Amino acid sequence: MLKKRSGLALGAFIAVAAVSCSKNDDVAPVWSPDVQLINVLSQNNVAQEDTLFFKVKAATGSTFSWSVDGKDAAVADSVFKFVSNELGEHTIRVAASGNGQSASSDAKVTVYGKYKFGTFVLNEGNMTSENGSLVFISPSGVVTENAYFKANGTDLGNVAQDLYIHNNKMYVISQNGKTNAVGSSFTNDGMLVVANAETLKKEAAYNDELAALRWPTHVAVLNEENVILRDNNGLYNFNTLTKTLTFIKGSRSAAKMTMAVSNNKVFAAAGSKVYVVEPNKDTLTYALDMKASVSGVVKANDGNIWVSTTGSPSKISKINYRDYSLIKANEISAGSVSAGFGATPGITAKGDTLYFSGAGTKIYRHVFSVGTTEFMVDAKTMVENAGVVYNNIAVHPLTGEVYLNTIKGYGPAYLFNSISVFNFSGKPVLSNNYKDYTKFPAGIFFTYSFN
Structure with a gap:
């Protein structure tokens, strides 16, 4: 009797279970409205043309639609790649749907100009056949050739010499200005070009207003009313608002060399002196006598000024x-701090550490606080065709890497060239070598140096 009751109970359990399963099959699974938008790279800011990746976390079986600033992005995947050329803040939204229900999640991102952060190499160009141009190297090492031309469809002036970035504007001065290279089929924008520093879109160009200048070579900016220009006569103050050019009295003999800006003042080399120019003045503020030939004037990270002098x-x-x-002066026991034939300083600095090469391939390092100087590397041992150093080395203000421009030689040989990047954190390493991008490089400029 017990066995029979057990069998009946088992049969009843199986029947109930079968009925229960049948009922569940008719009920749709519950869809969860919990939708999460995940920024894969955890970046809220991105450069033009660069990519951010987003993915959505939602209930199984969901369908997705993406939009940017309220416009359908035509993407139905769970992963979205965001790329934009439009500057400013953007809203990315994903909507997830299931079982007749929907939910959404948003994320805010800001797009900044492609050229806001990175490294520029300014090319003089071959004056007889090409105008000035810009090479841009992004923080990730991507190179953009002819960056200014790509942004505007026109060239920089003939024999570009120097640039300065101030208040999100880039100022580029060219020696021959509007005189177009014979072999160039493109119009150049002239002597002083002002462009948006993030996009390189031209904002202004000045030519006739600067007709009094003779072979201008350098520019430093305090504000729009005080753009300091150097030419073979000396220093001038150019007011871009009134378009007036004023010679700064006492500034004759200003050297063909990069000027430094600190504390709203311009510091310029001039023989054995360092000239000081203040805004809205048509006369030098001061002329500091260094008692030896000045080969470099560079802003220190504490706002003070590094000055290199050659001699014995x-x-x-x-x-x-x-x-x-004078805060302190160190004698240099090895190498040369000469500026050479070029138009850039004989020294470059990051913090307390300075580098110099005497416009040659042998690079030296000087630690100012302890007064030590050491040989680092001869670039010829690592860089192919490093025949001529064209303007001086420059140290990256964030990474501490040292950049060097070399060409194989003059004539057609200049087409064989390198932008070489050295890492001296340990044993000298050639961390990057960008080949055949330069055309008589006038200098290396880091956007971070102008902050």
């Missing part, structure tokens, strides 16, 4: 930017 002995000095007094 050569020195690197630190000058107080407020009262122009």
Whole structure:
């Protein structure tokens, strides 16, 4: 009897289970409205043309639709690649749907100009056949050739010499200005070109207003009313608002060399002196006598001024930017701080560490606080066709890597060239070597140096 009751109970359990399963089959699974939008790279800011990746986390079986600023992105996948050329803030939204229900999630991102962060190499160009141009190297090492032309469809002026970035504007000065290279089929924009520093879109160009200049070579900017220009006569103040050019009295003999800006003042080399120019003045503020030939004037990270001088002995000095007094001077026991034939300083600095090469391939490092100088590398041992150093080395203000421009030689040989990047954090390493991008490089400029 017990066995029979057990069998009946088992049969009843199986029947109930079968009925229960049948009922569940008729009920749709519950769809969860919980939708999460995940920024894969955890970046809220991105450069033009760069990509951010987003993915959505939602209930199984969901369908998706994406939009940017309210416009359908025509993407139905769970992963979305965001790329934009439009500057400013954008809203990315994903909507997930299931069982007649829907839910959404948003994310905000900001797009900044492609050229806001990175490294520029300014090309003089071959004056007889091409105008000035810009090479741009992104923080990830992607190279853009002819960046200014790509943004505008026109060239920079003939024999571009120097650039300065201030208040999100780039100022580029060219020696021959509007005089177009014979072999160029493109119009150039002239002597002083002002462009948006993030996009390189031209905002203004000045030519006739600067007709008094003779072979201008350098530019430094305090504000729109005080753009300091150097030519073979000396220093000028150019007011871009009134378009007036004023010679700065006492500034004759200003050297063909990059100027430094600190504390709203311009510091310019001039023989054995360092000239100081303040805004809205048509006369030099001060002329600091260094008692030796000045080969470089560079802003220090604390606002003071590094000055290199050649002689016996050569020195690197630190000058107080407020009262122009000497803070300290170190003698240089090895290498050369000469600026060479070029138009860039004989020294370059990151923090307390300075580098120099005497416009040659042998690079030296000087640690100012302890006064030590050491040989780092001869670029010829690592860089092919490093025949001529064209303007001086420059140290990256964030990474500490040292950049060097070389060409194989003059004539057609200039087409064989390198932008070489050295890492000296340990044993010298050639961390990057960008080949055949330059055309008589006038200098290396890091956007971070102008912050």
